[in-house]
Amino acid sequence: xxxxxxxxxxxxxxxxxxxxxxxxxxxxxxxxxxxxxxxxxxxxxxxxxxxxxxxxxxxxxxxxxxxxxxxxxxxxxxxxxxxxxxxxxxxxxxxx
Amino acid sequence: xxxxxxxxxxxxxxxxxxxxxxxxxxxxxxxxxxxxxxxxxxxxxxxxxxxxxxxxxxxxxxxxxxxxxxxxxxxxxxxxxxxxxxxxxxxxxxxxxxxxxxxxxxxxxxxxxxxxxxxxxxxxxxxxxxxxxxxxxxxxxxxxxxxxxxxxxxxxxxxxxxxxxxxxxxxxxxxxxxxxxxxxxxxxxxxxxxxxxxxxxxxxxxxxxxxxxxxxxxxxxxxxxxxxxxxxxxxxxxxxxxxxxxxxxxxxxxxxxxxxxxxxxxxxxxxxxxxxxxxxxxxxxxxxxxxxxxxxxxxxxxxxxxxxxxxxxxxxxxxxxxxxxxxxxxxxxxxxxxxxxxxxxxxxxxxxxxxxxxxxxxxxxxxxxx
Numbered sequence: 001x002x003x004x005x006x007x008x009x010x011x012x013x014x015x016x017x018x019x020x021x022x023x024x025x026x027x028x029x030x031x032x033x034x035x036x037x038x039x040x041x042x043x044x045x046x047x048x049x050x051x052x053x054x055x056x057x058x059x060x061x062x063x064x065x066x067x068x069x070x071x072x073x074x075x076x077x078x079x080x081x082x083x084x085x086x087x088x089x090x091x092x093x094x095x096x
Numbered sequence: 097x098x099x100x101x102x103x104x105x106x107x108x109x110x111x112x113x114x115x116x117x118x119x120x121x122x123x124x125x126x127x128x129x130x131x132x133x134x135x136x137x138x139x140x141x142x143x144x145x146x147x148x149x150x151x152x153x154x155x156x157x158x159x160x161x162x163x164x165x166x167x168x169x170x171x172x173x174x175x176x177x178x179x180x181x182x183x184x185x186x187x188x189x190x191x192x193x194x195x196x197x198x199x200x201x202x203x204x205x206x207x208x209x210x211x212x213x214x215x216x217x218x219x220x221x222x223x224x225x226x227x228x229x230x231x232x233x234x235x236x237x238x239x240x241x242x243x244x245x246x247x248x249x250x251x252x253x254x255x256x257x258x259x260x261x262x263x264x265x266x267x268x269x270x271x272x273x274x275x276x277x278x279x280x281x282x283x284x285x286x287x288x289x290x291x292x293x294x295x296x297x298x299x300x301x302x303x304x305x306x307x308x309x310x311x312x313x314x315x316x317x318x319x320x321x322x323x324x325x326x327x328x329x330x331x332x333x334x335x336x337x338x339x340x341x342x343x344x345x346x347x348x349x350x351x352x353x354x355x356x357x358x359x360x361x362x363x364x365x366x367x368x369x370x371x372x373x374x375x376x377x378x379x380x381x382x383x384x385x386x387x388x389x390x391x392x393x394x395x396x397x398x399x400x401x402x403x404x405x406x407x408x409x410x411x412x413x414x415x416x417x418x419x420x421x422x423x424x425x426x427x428x429x430x431x432x433x434x435x436x437x438x439x440x441x442x443x444x445x446x447x448x449x450x451x452x453x454x455x456x457x458x459x460x461x462x463x464x465x466x
Contacts, residue, residue, distance in 0.1 A: 025188070027113065027160040031106040034115065036162035038190060038213055043115060043162070045103055 012088035014081045018064040019096040020055050028052065035092050044092055050076075051083055058093060104342050110394035113159040113384065116324070116349045118362040121149070121171040121180070123354050127196050129221070129232045131260060131301060133292040133362060134353070136169040143354040146176040148375070152352070153180065155380045156189045163190030163213070167362070169354065172199045178207065185213045194219055194258060196236060197243025205243075205250035217258040217284060218243050223271035227264050231301070241275075248279040256322065258284045263300070266307035269314050273321070284322035285315070287329075289363040290421040290431075298422070308432060309333060329414035329430045332407035343416050346371070346393030350384065358383045360393055363417035400427025407435065414438075 020026070023039040032046040035055070046052050053071045061067040068080040087093045124139035125132075144152065156164060164184070171177060171193050184191050190213035197218045200208075208214055220240045222228030228237035247255050257276040259265065265272070269285070276283040290298035303311065312330040315321060315337055325339035340348075345361035352358050356374040359365050371387035374380040384390065399405075402413045413419075414430025422431040422438075429437035 025160060025162065027162070029106075029112055030109070031103070034111070034162075038162075038188065041163070041190070041215065047103065 012064075012085045013095075014065040014068075014084065015063045017062055017096045018058045018067070018084070018088075018093050020058055021091055021094050024092050026052060026055065035087075037091055040091050042090060044087065044090060051080065054080060054084070055087075055093065059096065064093075104340055107340060107342060107344070107348055108394070108396060110347045110390065113156075113161050114348055114350050115162070116165065116344060117156070117161055117352065118165045118167060118350070119152075119352045120167050120169060120354050120362070121177070122169040122174050124173045125169040125196075126173070126198055127170070127233045127236055129293070130297045131221075131231060131262075131288060131292075131294040133289060133294060134167075134169065134365060135292040139169075139173075140354060144356050144374075146179065148356065149176070149180050150183055152356070152374055152380060153184050153187055153189055155374070156184075157187035159381055159384070161189060163192060166191050166193035168194075170196055170199070172204070181211065181214060185211055188213070190214070192217060192256075195243070196232070197240040198236070200243035200246050202246055202250070205246035205252060208247070209250040209252040215256065216247060216252065217256040218247070218281075219258045219260075220272075220275070221260050221262060222265045223268035223275060227268065230264065231260075231262065244275075244279045244281065248281075255279070255281050256284045257281050258286065260288050261285050261303055261307075261311060262288055263303050263307065266303045266311060269311070269318075273318065282320070282322055283318075284324070285311075285326070286324055287326040287415070287418075289415070289417055291363045291365060291417055295421055302432065305432075305434070305436070308434065312337070312434075329411045329418075329432055330434060332411040332434045336410055341410065342412055343397075343414075345369070345416055346387075346390040350390075352380065358387070360389060361417060363415070364420065366420065368420070369417075398427055401425065401441065402427075402429055402437070405429075405435065405437065 024035055024037050027034045032048050033052040035044040035046055050071045054067050057070060058064060058067045064084050065081060068077050072080050084093060120134055122139055122143055123134060123136045125136040128137055172195055181191055192215040194217045208216060218240050220228050220237060221231040225237035259272050273283050288294060288302055308330055312333045319338060327337055328339060328341040331337050331341050345364060349361050350358055351362040352374060358371045358374060360369040360371060371389045372383035397412060399408045402408045414433060416426055418431050419426050424431055424438060424441050428441050431438040
C-alpha cells in the first residue's frame, strides 16, 4: 500500500492490514464504546460491541476485512467494512 | 456529530464516565464577571490540595475520562496549575481550560504551545471593550486580546475564543467570528445561564426571543462554531442544531468544584443537584456511578407539561438549570422556550441561591423572574 508521508494511507482498502490509530483510546460502554482521538480531539461513538471487537483485533489480522469476518456474520461483513471506511476517514483507524 | 435518536436514548441512561466533565480548580479570580456561574472571587482555604488534585487526575485516568474542561475562578491563579496540567497530559487526560487571559504572558503561552492535549479557551463577552467590559470588568477586553496575540505568536495553534451570548453582544456574532479568525482561532458560543451571579443579571442580559431566533439561524449558517451543545433548546425552531440535543446533567456531564464537591452540571450548583464529594470513600468514580441523584437523572425523561408540544423531541424541554433558577418546574418548558411556553408556565417560589459550600463575600438572593 502506498502510504502518505504521515504513514496514513489516502484511501481505505479493506484488503490491506489496518490498525487502531495509536492516538485513539477506546472506552467500553453499554452500547459499544467511545473512541477518542487525542490528536484530532474527536469523540466517535461505536454503536455495537462487535465493532469494538473488530477494532481491538485489527492488528491480529492480515486485513481489515479478515478482522471483520472474525467478528460478524457473513451477511453483515459489508456493513462493517463500510463502518471501517468511515472510521478510516475520521482517523480512528489507519493502515499499517 | 449529528443528532442520532438511538444514541441519544442510550446517552439518556448515562455513561461509564462523563464525556463533558467540568473541573473548577479554584474560586480565586482577579475578575468579577456579573454572570459568573460559580460566583467566583476569593480562594477557599479548603480547596483541593495539590496531592488531592493529582489523585483526582489519576482517578479520571483510571476511568478513561478522555479530557476535562478546567475552569474556575481563574484556573491559572493556582500556583500548581502547570504541575497539574503536566500530570494530566502525562496521564492522557486532555485539558481544555478556560481563562480570562490576564495571566497568559509570552512565557506561559510558549509553555502551553509546547504541550500535547491542551486546549485553551480565552473568554470575551463582547466584540469591543465597551460591551465586554460592562460584563467582565474594566480592562478585561484588552487583556484577553493580548493573551490571544501571545498564544498566536507562540504558535499554540487553534485555540478557542469563548463567548457567552447576551442581549448586548447577540448582534456582534459576525464581529466575534472575525476576532477569532484574526488569530486563526475557533469561535465558541455558549448560553447565558441564570446560575451563580447570573441569577441577578439574567433578566437584563438574556437574549431576547428575536435574538435567539437570529442566533439559531446564525449557528446553522456557521456550523464550525463550537457551542458545547449549549443551545439545544433552540432546536425546536426547525432542523436540529449539531449535537446530542439532550440535557446531559448527570448522564454525560458533571461538575467537580474546587473543594471536590460533585454536581450534576456546571450550571446547577445548588444542594438539589449535589451528588457527593470526591473526598469521600470511593472517590469520584463512586459518586459518578452510584450517586442516588445521578441514578435519578439517568431515568428516562418525562415530557411533563411539554407532552402535548410537537417540539418535545427537538428540545426535550431545554435546560434543567435554567428552569430551576428561574423558578420553573423541571418537567416543563425552558424559560427561553421558542414557542413562548416558558412565559406561560407558573413559576414556583424561587429558591434561595445556594449559599455555596465555600466562603463567599456576600450572599446573593434570587429575584423573581419578570
